Amino acid sequence: NAGVTQTPKFRILKIGQSMTLQCTQDMNHNYMYWYRQDPGMGLKLIYYSVGAGITDKGEVPNGYNVSRSTTEDFPLRLELAAPSQTSVYFCASSGELNTEAFFGQGTRLTVV
């Protein structure tokens, strides 16, 4: 089982550029999440989804967009990259509400 796969693992962006962080899971999970983690800090929820076609904002959604066209994929889009978006991004999925969430290994993004 691949679990939750994130690509790319590392990326350097220039200010104003855009990119999509990919997240895919092969466990047929309904719930998916995007988090960011700044150095020395905890995880902040950006967006989450309960299934294909349904997304909702988390704690820090500004500057990001998501879509959920399939159960497997939950891409995170940065339209105009800013230095404040330099962070490690984690994607996670879970099957039902009272079960464990599985996390990807993260995407380390630097905006210069």
Next chain:
Amino acid sequence: DAKTTQPPSMDCAEGRAANLPCNHSTISGNEYVYWYRQIHSQGPQYIIHGLKNNETNEMASLIITEDRKSSTLILPHATLRDTAVYYCIVRVATGSNYKLTFGKGTLLTVNP
């Protein structure tokens, strides 16, 4: 989701039991207590969860007080590889609130 309070850091000697406390005084009757840990910069890893009763698995034990306002995660024989940030999360099991929100956690350092 109910808020949680954890000490920012704790130390433990290798081979001894590590007892990590968590206060969740505003927990609702249908909210579960979850524990995750994050080793260095990896994605968080699920440890254990429970509702009312104490729980045990191959990794740890979870002790929830009778009033459910606090809990303790117990690592029975801590090893150096258990050094990590441990997150206590409370989360509703039903309904439309399916966010999974992390606090700042406790940095557990296991010393030789």
